[in-house]
Amino acid sequence: MVAIRSIETxxxxxxxxxxxxxxxxxxxxxxxxxxxxxxxxxxxASAIETRHTVxxxxxxxxxxxxxxxxxxxxxAILVPGTGAxxxxxxxxxxxxxxxxxxxxxxAAPDLDPSDVTHVVTVSCTGFSAPGPDYVLVRELGxxxxxxxxxxxxxxxxGAFPALRAAEQFCRxxxxxxxxxxxxxxxxxxxxxxxxxxxxxAASVFADGxxxxxxxxxxxxxxxxxxxxxxxxxxxxxxxxxxxxxxIGDRGFDxxxxxxxxxxxxxxxxxxxxxxxxxxxxxxxxxxxxLAPAEAIDRWAVHPGGRSILDRVQTxxxxxxxxxxxxxxxxxxxxxxxxxxxxxxxxxxxxPAGREPEAGAEAVIVERELxxxxxxxGGVADMGAALPAAPAIIPPASTPAQDAxxxxxxxxxxxxxLTVETALLTRRLSDGR
Numbered sequence: 001m002v003a004i005r006s007i008e009t010x011x012x013x014x015x016x017x018x019x020x021x022x023x024x025x026x027x028x029x030x031x032x033x034x035x036x037x038x039x040x041x042x043x044x045a046s047a048i049e050t051r052h053t054v055x056x057x058x059x060x061x062x063x064x065x066x067x068x069x070x071x072x073x074x075x076a077i078l079v080p081g082t083g084a085x086x087x088x089x090x091x092x093x094x095x096x097x098x099x100x101x102x103x104x105x106x107a108a109p110d111l112d113p114s115d116v117t118h119v120v121t122v123s124c125t126g127f128s129a130p131g132p133d134y135v136l137v138r139e140l141g142x143x144x145x146x147x148x149x150x151x152x153x154x155x156x157x158g159a160f161p162a163l164r165a166a167e168q169f170c171r172x173x174x175x176x177x178x179x180x181x182x183x184x185x186x187x188x189x190x191x192x193x194x195x196x197x198x199x200x201a202a203s204v205f206a207d208g209x210x211x212x213x214x215x216x217x218x219x220x221x222x223x224x225x226x227x228x229x230x231x232x233x234x235x236x237x238x239x240x241x242x243x244x245x246x247i248g249d250r251g252f253d254x255x256x257x258x259x260x261x262x263x264x265x266x267x268x269x270x271x272x273x274x275x276x277x278x279x280x281x282x283x284x285x286x287x288x289x290l291a292p293a294e295a296i297d298r299w300a301v302h303p304g305g306r307s308i309l310d311r312v313q314t315x316x317x318x319x320x321x322x323x324x325x326x327x328x329x330x331x332x333x334x335x336x337x338x339x340x341x342x343x344x345x346x347x348x349x350x351p352a353g354r355e356p357e358a359g360a361e362a363v364i365v366e367r368e369l370x371x372x373x374x375x376x377g378g379v380a381d382m383g384a385a386l387p388a389a390p391a392i393i394p395p396a397s398t399p400a401q402d403a404x405x406x407x408x409x410x411x412x413x414x415x416x417l418t419v420e421t422a423l424l425t426r427r428l429s430d431g432r
Contacts, residue, residue, distance in 0.1 A: 008103035014059035051206035051334035054092035089126025155414030158338030184337035189251035206334030210342035221431030239417025265311035302412035303330035
């Protein structure tokens with residue numbers, strides 16, 4: 001069975017608190033009275049507390065000597081061109097993807113970098129050639145013959161085509177090991193505008209990276225896995241103009257209509273049906289009268305925003321517990337586009353309560369940011385503060401907690417309006 005063996009994440013060291021960034025924006029002379037009111041409303045309703053950014057001058061520290069995004073003296077947000085923003089993307093994305101990928105490899109100690117046969121990278125917030133796929137081969141010491149693929153400009157659902165491709169590679173070659181890495185630096189494209197779409201985007205999007213190892217090779221006994229059972233994709237034509245991502249002169253421009261949550265609520269049930277019909281067990285449960293929320297244990301809903309989560313929860317009748325991981329990621333990190341659902345899936349792979357102690361993940365993040373100090377590109381360097389692998393590998397869960405495999409449904413939404421869905425099973429390896 002093709003499965004995700006590990007998922008690890010990386011975030012920039014600079015943290016922006018939602019309330020402070022709201023106040024920074026409302027103080028900008030580029031906003032009129034209506035714009036300031038919209039900023040306050042969007043930020044206060046976001047259900048986000050903190051986000052991470054590669055723009056160091058947005059943080060509490062001194063920042064760079066020659067800041068490109070904020071004039072420290074006047075407090076004015078600057079407006080660099082698209083080229084300067086993309087240059088920042090190239091510089092800052094590289095240490096993030098390497099950090100996440102190294103941790104993903106360390107979390108599967110029976111696999112070596114030389115075992116990786118394919119690299120699939122995902123990003124919609126910048127471009128370069130050679131790109132992130134090349135950087136990973138070089139920096140991680142992967143075999144030069146590793147096949148490389150980059151999926152660009154897909155939007156928030158980009159991790160799904162990447163995982164689907166990885167699953168197909170492993171199905172074709174059971175000895176394959178695929179490294180999937182997503183990196184999104186959304187904050188680089190912030191700019192001032194009274195347009196509600198731009199304001200909503202400024203209130204939710206953030207920066208982060210995530211890496212997953214996918215293989216059909218047997219895992220050591222007791223290791224938690226996420227089997228990749230099925231994938232589906234569909235397009236909602238009604239939303240074609242409601243969500244879009246294009247290249248502008250002042251960075252990339254986001255169209256994010258306020259109608260998107262309503263469109264998702266109306267169509268998410270129909271979009272999910274083909275996926276659920278592919279699984280005999282779930283199909284039987286639905287035929288017996290169970291709702292999807294009853295037939296599937298846990299849900300990884302891409303937290304595009306609070307309204308998206310609210311509408312999906314209402315449409316599918318999900319419990320608060322079933323969307324708690326999605327809401328927690330939104331609260332702590334914001335919307336990191338394609339990387340976000342991998343943050344959610346990592347929490348489902350290693351659920352709270354099955355870690356060594358409550359809040360262990362938060363302690364790791366805090367130690368990354370404060371105890372270790374920032375390394376190149378503003379990425380916190382764990383090496384000085386934490387042992388490389390033991391600190392990031394959760395211990396085996398207790399037998400009672402993991403006796404029954406758990407079915408998981410993951411979904412994300414993006415331009416088109418595209419809906420990507422996947423069925424997974426969390427289980428413990430039997431070593432075969």
